[in-house]
Amino acid sequence: MSGDVWFAALPDGERGMAAARLLRPWATETIPHHSGRPWLLGSWPPGHVTVGAAGDRRIAVIGRCPVTVAALSECAGRLWDIGDVERIAHSLHGSFHLLASVDGSVRARGSVSGARRLFHTRVAGVSVAADRADRLAAVIGSAPDERLLAAHLLASPLPYPLDDLCVWQGVQAVPSFDCLLIDADGRARTQPWWTPPEPYRAWREGVPAVRSALTAAVDARTAGGGTVSADLSGGLDSTSLCFLAARQQARTRPTGAKLVTLRWQSIDPENDDAAWAARAAAHLPDSEHVTPAPDQWPSWYSALTALTGDAVPTDEPGPWVRDGARMTALCRLMTDRGSRSHLMGGGGDELFSTFPPYLHDYVRRHPLAAYSRIRRQRAAHNWPVGQLLRQLADRGTFGQWLSAWAESLTGAPPPSQALVRSAPSTAWGVGPRMPTWATREAVEAVRDLLREAAATAEPLAAERGQHTALACVRTGGRGLRQLDQVTSRNGLALTAPYLDDQVIEAALAIRVAERSTPGRYKPVLAEAVRGIVPDDVLRRNTKGEYSTDFHVSLRRNLPALLELFDGSRLARAGLIDDGAIRASLLGVHPTPEALRSLGSTLGNEIWLRARPAPTGPASATITEGVP
Structure with missing residues (x-):
């Protein structure tokens, strides 16, 4: 449909x-x-x-x-x-x-x-x-x-x-x-209707529940047979889903079940995703593996004018527009092969990694163990001691953090750790900044929203580590929802089994500090799929990096981006200075962080341009009370 x-x-x-x-x-x-x-x-x-x-x-x-x-x-x-x-x-x-x-x-x-x-x-x-x-x-x-x-x-x-x-x-x-x-x-x-679980389980005790929930989540997508497709990026999250889906498809082979995987290739020769994806694919000989060549797969920011020429498929603005051309290519490649449902690994990082705020809780619950872990991580990442200690000593409430975030909306963004020695934030979150091209009126509007929220908002969990994981899960769910609205319009449902309720419950019931272990990459997930995913695939402990793809995509599509913000709808609404965003696009950006807000602004602009004029619906096609 x-x-x-x-x-x-x-x-x-x-x-x-x-x-x-x-x-x-x-x-x-x-x-x-x-x-x-x-x-x-x-x-x-x-x-x-x-x-x-x-x-x-x-x-x-x-x-x-x-x-x-x-x-x-x-x-x-x-x-x-x-x-x-x-x-x-x-x-x-x-x-x-x-x-x-x-x-x-x-x-x-x-x-x-x-x-x-x-x-x-x-x-x-x-x-x-x-x-x-x-x-x-x-x-x-x-x-x-x-x-x-x-x-x-x-x-x-x-x-x-x-x-x-x-x-x-x-x-x-x-x-x-x-x-x-x-x-x-x-x-x-x-x-x-739902209360977050208390993180009380040791990680090994929690692995069976994660395995059971994740298996059931993937089975829910493959039930009934037919063709199912999935990302196979080479990362542990998507790779695990492919093996779970392939196992279930093998059980239902008489019904015509089939798995199709998709991997797009980075243009950075140093990115090792390709090697790990190929290793995984070799263990899935009964699946069809689709790997478009770099010149056959759209770059980020491609075909933006196509998005402004049609009614936008999402009910709110979102940064998905950066990937709009890729979503179109995904739908075409997978539906041509019979898939109506595509699995992605979204949610795996949120559930099976730990975020720096957990250190704030850990140092209070288990000071000796926390000291040992912090010492190792500080040595590995060269964190400044004084800055880290000041953050760990902070006792601010969630409301106080929101108020502080409201006042720092236009401050300098946190420095990239690749360029400047900096300890990670252990606050309730890292409040995103407004872009330098936002108008004073836009900044004040967001400041007012944050101040209003600070008066009544409660954290999602009592401790910062669990709160941060839940907040990130919600961000991931929002992104998936938007992408699914885009792809479902073209006949391909986009799904993320890691974001199913029971998978979230099983993962977040594990003690926050035990969801990662120094020297091991996502140990809970790796153990949960052991025996399903081959051991030589589980040995990976790296993650692909895509800065090169960002810079090449930006350079390739710069003229279209500049044109898009010439006479911007956001500027007309008084929310951005289109001259400032054009100057920023033409500037020098050592890391993608400098243009982190571009995706959100771009999504906002295209959403406004593509909103159809209010009209009545096309036709009435059903009758009162008829199923």
Whole structure:
């Protein structure tokens, strides 16, 4: 199926029917409540929505989950009330939205990472939920919020807690850890459905749970046979998924199961990803391996004008546009070979690495062990002692860190450790800066958002290491969601098994300090896939570096980038100085860090240019109450 994939959920009642009439012209599918009134509307490919029913109770799973109608109907039969659905859902695997309809009320939630998100607004006097914010915005005639557009200029996708804000005025995002409850009268409220696990397990004790969850996550993508594709970059994350998928495909070979891998080649001869990917591919002789030559694979920042000439596929701005031409090539190469689902390794770094803030917790919980580890890492990386000690001594709260971040939005970015001796930050996070081309008004808008958040926001976990991991998981989920919106429009669903709820739970239940070990690369993941991934592939302890690709791509596409920011929509909105960004593009950049904000600004600009003028939907294609 090509075109936007989306759904909306409505309460059961006359007002819900009125809201459905406003949404219906965009929809090609509908699923009713027990009453016959519309419950779910939208457009989706076959197999994307599974509904189980028992009496007046309905459960819907929307996304990648191998549950059957019969099994889901049995679950619906065990529902005592609408809040009981999480107990029943515990056995479900994959990446999906979970919805229930009981006695006219609706309960809906997405996924922990935010790869599956929900939004809601008032339509025809009732609350309506949807997985795409722009669909709701179109119905109520909403415009983008310029304060949020300013925040999308930050050097990374919206970080927590700004990621719980919606770019469309009048449309609210449901926080990733919350569900949405809509009663029969159309009133909505949110409540938590998920609590992060306490990191209590030793890493060896946690490995079996990670192996089980990750295996089930990949099996959820390969269930039913057919062709599945996957990245094979040479890194441990994507390589592990390829071997897990190949093992499952081998079991279902009679159904025509097939694995196709994709590896694009860096133009840097020193990048060793290619050698490790080739080693892995040699162990997968029954799979098809696609490796476009460097001159056959688009560079970053290619074909930007093509993106501005069509309705943008994402419901919010994002830095994915840097890879827009590559996403088009990916879809073509994989769908031509029969794939409708593509696996990527996103989430592996977030779950199976440790981030520097964990040292702040570790030194307090286990000072002797922390001292030994810090001493080794400081010697290896040449960290300045005084700077590191000052950071470890900091006792600032999360709110205080947000306030400090608000004041440092225009400060110099952290120096590259490749150029300057610098200890990594052990604060609650590394607050991304506003780019040098942002206007004073844009900076003040983001500063106000951060100050407002600082007054009430709580960290995602009590300790900095766990909080940082969760924040990074959410950033990864947001990025995956946008990329999936791009590729699904072209018939290829993009999935990341590491970002499934049960994989996240299993990984984050392991003690933060034990998720990495000096001298070993991602030991938890390596042990979890041992026996599935060959030992000679697991020996890798390096990671590919792509600075050369960045510089070549920038030089190759510089004229198009300069033209794009000539008469910029962001400049017209008073958010950037287009002269300043053009000067920066023409400057000298020893490392990609100097232009880290380019991707976000570029995504913002193209999103604004490609937003279609508000129009009514094309046609009405379904009938009231007809499944």
